[in-house]
Amino acid sequence: MHETEQHDLSDDSDYxxxxxxxxxxxxxxSDSGKSTTSEAGGSEVVYSKENVAIHPTQxxxxxxxxxxxxxxxxSSLFLSWIPYKPTTDGSAVLQGQGSSSVPLEKDRYLxxxxxxxxxxxxxxxRHTPALGWQYTIVVLxxxxxxxxxxxxxxxxxxxxxxxxxxxxxxRSADDANVFLVNNFRDPLQRTLSSLELPGVVSIxxxxxxxKPRISMSSLDDPERVNGATYDGTSSTSEYxxxxxxxxxxxxxxxxxVLEKFSLVTKFARETTSHLFCDSHDGxxxxxxxxxxxxxxxxxxxxxxxxxxKTSDMSPVASDPLEFEELRLxxxxxxxxxxxxxxxxxxxxxxxxxxxxxxxxxxxxxGGVEDDIRKKVWKFLLGYHxxxxxxxxxxYLASVKKSEYQxxxxxxxxxxxxxxxxxxxxxxxxxxxxxxxxxxDRSIAYYEGDDNPNVTxxxxxxxTYSFYNFDLGYCQGMSDLLSPILYxxxxxxxxxxxxxALMERLGPNFNRDQSGMHSQLFAxxxxxxxLDSPLHNYFKQADCLNYFFCFRWILIQFKREFEYxxxxxxxxxxxxxxxxxxxxxxxxxxxxKKHRKKIMGEQMDFDTLLKFINELSGHIDLDWxxxxxxALCTCAGENGAAxxxxxxxxxxxxxxxxxxxxxxxxxx
Amino acid sequence: xxxxxxxxxxAKLVLLGDMGAGKSSLVIRFVRGQFxxxxxxxxxxxxxxxxxxxxxxxxxxxxxxxAGQERYHSLAPMYYxxxxxxxxxxxxxxxxxxxxxxxxxxxxxxxGNPNMVTALAGNKCDLEDKRKVEVEEARTYxxxxxxxxxxxxxxxxxxxxxxxxxxxxxLPQAQxxxxxxxxxxxxxxxxxxxxxxxxx
Numbered sequence: 120m121h122e123t124e125q126h127d128l129s130d131d132s133d134y135x136x137x138x139x140x141x142x143x144x145x146x147x148x149s150d151s152g153k154s155t156t157s158e159a160g161g162s163e164v165v166y167s168k169e170n171v172a173i174h175p176t177q178x179x180x181x182x183x184x185x186x187x188x189x190x191x192x193x194s195s196l197f198l199s200w201i202p203y204k205p206t207t208d209g210s211a212v213l214q215g216q217g218s219s220s221v222p223l224e225k226d227r228y229l230x231x232x233x234x235x236x237x238x239x240x241x242x243x244x245r246h247t248p249a250l251g252w253q254y255t256i257v258v259l260x261x262x263x264x265x266x267x268x269x270x271x272x273x274x275x276x277x278x279x280x281x282x283x284x285x286x287x288x289x290r291s292a293d294d295a296n297v298f299l300v301n302n303f304r305d306p307l308q309r310t311l312s313s314l315e316l317p318g319v320v321s322i323x324x325x326x327x328x329x330k331p332r333i334s335m336s337s338l339d340d341p342e343r344v345n346g347a348t349y350d351g352t353s354s355t356s357e358y359x360x361x362x363x364x365x366x367x368x369x370x371x372x373x374x375x376v377l378e379k380f381s382l383v384t385k386f387a388r389e390t391t392s393h394l395f396c397d398s399h400d401g402x403x404x405x406x407x408x409x410x411x412x413x414x415x416x417x418x419x420x421x422x423x424x425x426x427x428k429t430s431d432m433s434p435v436a437s438d439p440l441e442f443e444e445l446r447l448x449x450x451x452x453x454x455x456x457x458x459x460x461x462x463x464x465x466x467x468x469x470x471x472x473x474x475x476x477x478x479x480x481x482x483x484x485g486g487v488e489d490d491i492r493k494k495v496w497k498f499l500l501g502y503h504x505x506x507x508x509x510x511x512x513x514y515l516a517s518v519k520k521s522e523y524q525x526x527x528x529x530x531x532x533x534x535x536x537x538x539x540x541x542x543x544x545x546x547x548x549x550x551x552x553x554x555x556x557x558x559d560r561s562i563a564y565y566e567g568d569d570n571p572n573v574t575x576x577x578x579x580x581x582t583y584s585f586y587n588f589d590l591g592y593c594q595g596m597s598d599l600l601s602p603i604l605y606x607x608x609x610x611x612x613x614x615x616x617x618x619a620l621m622e623r624l625g626p627n628f629n630r631d632q633s634g635m636h637s638q639l640f641a642x643x644x645x646x647x648x649l650d651s652p653l654h655n656y657f658k659q660a661d662c663l664n665y666f667f668c669f670r671w672i673l674i675q676f677k678r679e680f681e682y683x684x685x686x687x688x689x690x691x692x693x694x695x696x697x698x699x700x701x702x703x704x705x706x707x708x709x710x711k712k713h714r715k716k717i718m719g720e721q722m723d724f725d726t727l728l729k730f731i732n733e734l735s736g737h738i739d740l741d742w743x744x745x746x747x748x749a750l751c752t753c754a755g756e757n758g759a760a761x762x763x764x765x766x767x768x769x770x771x772x773x774x775x776x777x778x779x780x781x782x783x784x785x786x
Numbered sequence: 787x788x789x790x791x792x793x794x795x796x797a798k799l800v801l802l803g804d805m806g807a808g809k810s811s812l813v814i815r816f817v818r819g820q821f822x823x824x825x826x827x828x829x830x831x832x833x834x835x836x837x838x839x840x841x842x843x844x845x846x847x848x849x850x851x852x853a854g855q856e857r858y859h860s861l862a863p864m865y866y867x868x869x870x871x872x873x874x875x876x877x878x879x880x881x882x883x884x885x886x887x888x889x890x891x892x893x894x895x896x897x898g899n900p901n902m903v904t905a906l907a908g909n910k911c912d913l914e915d916k917r918k919v920e921v922e923e924a925r926t927y928x929x930x931x932x933x934x935x936x937x938x939x940x941x942x943x944x945x946x947x948x949x950x951x952x953x954x955x956x957l958p959q960a961q962x963x964x965x966x967x968x969x970x971x972x973x974x975x976x977x978x979x980x981x982x983x984x985x986x
Contacts, residue, residue, distance in 0.1 A: 546882075549882075550805065550855065553805060553806035553827075554805075554806075554827055556824060557824040557825060557826050557827060558826070558827075560823075560824040593855065593857050594805065594827050594829065594853060594854075594855045594857070594858070595827075595829055597827075598829075628857065630857055631860075632860065632861070666830070666861075666864065669829070669830035669831075670829040670830045673829055673830065674829060678826075678829060725798075725833055725848060725850075728831065728832075728833045729833035729834075729835070732832055732833060
C-alpha cells in the first residue's frame with residue numbers, strides 16, 4: 120500500500136490541546152498501511168476513508184489529502200484526519216495563480232486533526248452537490264469550524280451513518296443538511312432523529328449563482344489569499360463564524376467554498392493531470408494505485424455504487440428548504456417565452472435594440488413566442504446587427520435579396536451540357552437531392568410529393584455550396600437549414616440566416632473533422648472537471664473520444680428533440696448567454712444524468728452509442744437547459760478554459776489557409 | 787470479432803456504402819420490420835442488435851450503421867475495425883454507388899479483418915425500371931472478390947433477412963481461428979453453409 124503517516128491513536132488528549140502547532144510533533148510514522156483495527160490503547164477504527172482532502176486556500180490550487188477516521192476509545196468516539204506525505208503538486212499547480220505559493224509542508228500540520236472527541240462537536244454540515252465533490256464541515260461547540268473536508272472517494276453518507284451509529288445526531292430543524300451532534304435539548308428531535316438518517320440529496324448553497332460575489336469575507340481576505348500567514352489561531356478563526364443565531368457559520372463557509380468551486384475543479388484537473396505524469400512521490404504513487412484499482416471491475420462497481428448513492432440527481436424535495444436549494448443549483452426557473460409586447464419594448468424609436476445583452480438573457484431563460492421568431496432569429500444569428508435601424512434593415516434585405524439571386528444564378532445557369540462536364544457540380548447536387556427529400560418530411564411544412572418547400576431547401580443548400588464552395592455540402596446541413604426555412608418562410612432570408620449560422624457551425628463539417636474534434640475534446644475536458652467519476656469510467660472503458668456525442672454536437676441536438684423544441688433550444692443556444700458552448704454543457708448534463716446507468720451497466724463504446732442514440736425523444740429539454748446552465752456557472756472560467764479558442768460555435772480563427780482546409784478532393 | 791458462448795455467437799457487423807444506398811433502411815427492415823420512404827440520413831453512426839437462430843446456434847448481430855457521405859469516410863475504420871462481417875450496400879439505380887461499393891470492398895480487403903464475411907447488397911431491386919447496375923455485373927464482381935451477392939429491397943423486404951441469415955451461416959466457418967481458446971463452439975453444423983446458395 121501507500122506510505123502514510125499515522126499518529127498514535129492512544130493519545131486522546133483534548134482536541135484543543137492538539138492545537139495545530141503541536142500536532143506535527145506528535146505524528147508518528149508507521150511503515151505499515153494497515154488500517155482497520157486497533158493501533159494502540161484499545162482504540163477501534165470504525166470508519167476510515169482515504170483521499171479526504173482540504174483546500175487550504177480559496178484558490179484551491181492545492182489540496183492536502185489525507186485519511187479521515189472515526190475511532191472509538193472506550194465509549195467515546197473520536198475523529199482524526201491525518202494528511203499524507205507532502206506532494207510536489209503544490210508548487211506545480213500554483214503556477215499561473217500569480218501569487219506566492221502556500222507552504223504546503225506547514226499547512227499539512229496546521230490542519231492535522233489528531234483526535235477530536237465528538238463530544239466537542241456541535242454540528243456537521245454535509246454538502247453533496249450535484250457538481251463536484253462532497254464535503255462536510257465540522258463545527259465545534261466553541262463556534263469554531265474546521266475547513267471543509269472534501270471526500271474525493273465519496274463516502275459522506277457512510278460517514279454520517281457511522282456517526283449516527285455511535286453518537287447522538289439529529290438533523291437541524293433549520294437546515295436539512297446540518298446534523299447536530301450531542302443535541303439533547305429537543306426531545307422531540309431526538310425521537311425523530313432515531314427514525315431516519317435522511318437520504319442524500321443534491322443540494323447547493325443559498326447563494327444565487329447569478330450574483331456570485333455577494334460577500335467579502337475572511338476567505339476573500341488578501342492575507343488569506345497570499346497564504347502568507349498561517350498560525351493555528353488565525354487559520355482556525357478564519358474558518359469560524361458567529362455562533363448561529365441568524366445564520367449558520369458553516370453555511371457561510373460553504374457558500375464561499377462553493378463560490379470557489381470553479382477553482383476547486385481547476386485544481387482538481389491539474390491534480391489529475393499530475394497523477395498521470397508523476398510517480399515519484401508518495402501521494403501520486405498512492406493515487407496511481409487507486410487508479411489501477413479503479414480499472415478493475417470490482418473496484419469500479421463498488422466505487423460507482425458509492426457515487427450513485429451520493430450524487431445521482433434525483434432530487435426529492437422533502438421539505439421547503441431543500442426545495443429552495445435545489446432550485447438554486449438547477450439554474451433559474453425557465454420563463455414564459457418572449458412575447459411580442461416585450462420584444463417591442465427592447466427597441467428605440469428608430470428600431471435599434473438598445474440592450475442586446477438583456478434581450479439575449481431574456482431569451483435564454485424562456486425562448487420566444489412563435490409570432491416573433493422570424494424577427495428574433497435574424498438578430499440572434501447575426502444576420503441583423505442589434506444596433507441597426509429599421510430603415511437599415513429594410514435596405515439590407517433588398518440588397519441581400521439580389522445578392523442571393525446572383526449567387527443562385529451561378530448554378531441555375533449551368534446547362535445540361537455544361538453539367539455533363541462538371542462532375543463536382545453533379546455530385547454535389549446529387550448529395551443535396553438525396554438529403555432534402557429525407558429531411559423532416561414528417562413535418563407538415565415539408566411533407567407530401569413535390570412539396571415546393573423541399574425544392575427551396577434544395578436550392579438554398581446548392582446556392583450555399585456555391586457561396587462557400589470550399590466547404591460545399593455535407594450531411595447534417597439540411598437538418599440545420601430546415602427549421603430556419605420553416606421559420607423565415609423566405610428563400611433569401613433563410614439563405615442569409617443559414618450563412619450566418621454556418622459562420623459558426625461550418626467547421627463542424629470540415630473534411631478533417633477538426634471542428635468536431637475540438638468540441639469533443641472540450642467535452643471530455645468538461646466532463647473531467649464536472650464529473651470526474653464518469654470521466655474515469657470513460658477513460659478505463661476507452662470511450663474518451665466521446666464519439667457517441669457526435670450527432671448531438673454536429674447538428675445541435677436536432678435529432679434529439681421535437682421540431683418545436685428544437686426551435687426553442689436553438690434560440691436559447693444562439694443567445695450565447697453565459698457561454699457560446701452551452702451545448703457542450705448540455706452534453707455533460709445528459710451524460711451526468713445517466714451516469715448511474717452508464718457505469719452501473721458497464722457500458723462499452725457500442726452499448727453507449729446505442730444508449731445515447733436511443734435517448735432521442737426522451738430528453739427533458741427544460742431540465743437539460745437548466746442543468747447545463749448550472750454546470751456552466753459552476754465550471755466558470757475553468758470550464759471556459761477547457762474549450763480552446765475557435766472551437767465551434769465560436770467564430771473561427773482565420774488563417775492564410777482559408778477557413779475550410781482542403782485536404783482532399785472537393786465534393 | 788465474433789465471440790462465442792455455448793452455442794451462441796456474437797458478431798459485429800458493419801454496413802458500408804454510398805449515402806442514400808439504403809444502409810439504414812436495410813437494417814431497420816431487418817431489425818424492426820419497418821420501412822420509411824424517407825428514412826433520414828444517418829449522422830455519425832447508429833447501432834442495432836438483432837439475434838438470429840441458425841440451426842442450433844444463435845447469432846447475435848451487433849450492427850453498426852454508418853454515415854455514407856465521403857466526408858465521414860475517415861470515421862469508418864472505427865466501425866469496421868474488429869467487425870466479423872460487413873454488408874457493402876449499393877443502389878442498383880446508381881452506377882456511382884456501385885463504384886463506391888467497390889472502393890469499400892477494396893478498403894476492407896486492405897484494412898479490415900482478413901476473416902471478415904463480406905456481403906454485397908444491390909439494394910432497391912424493386913426499382914427495376916430505373917436499374918443502372920446489371921445483376922451479372924455485380925455478381926461477377928462479387929465472385930471475383932470472394933463476396934457473396936444478393937439483390938435486396940428494404941422496401942419490399944426481398945432478400946433482406948436472407949442476407950443476414952447467409953452471413954450468420956458463414957460466420958463460424960469463416961472464423962475458425964477466431965474462437966478464443968477454451969471456448970468450443972459445439973453442435974454447429976459445420977457443413978451447412980457449403981451447400982447454401984449465395985446468389986440471387
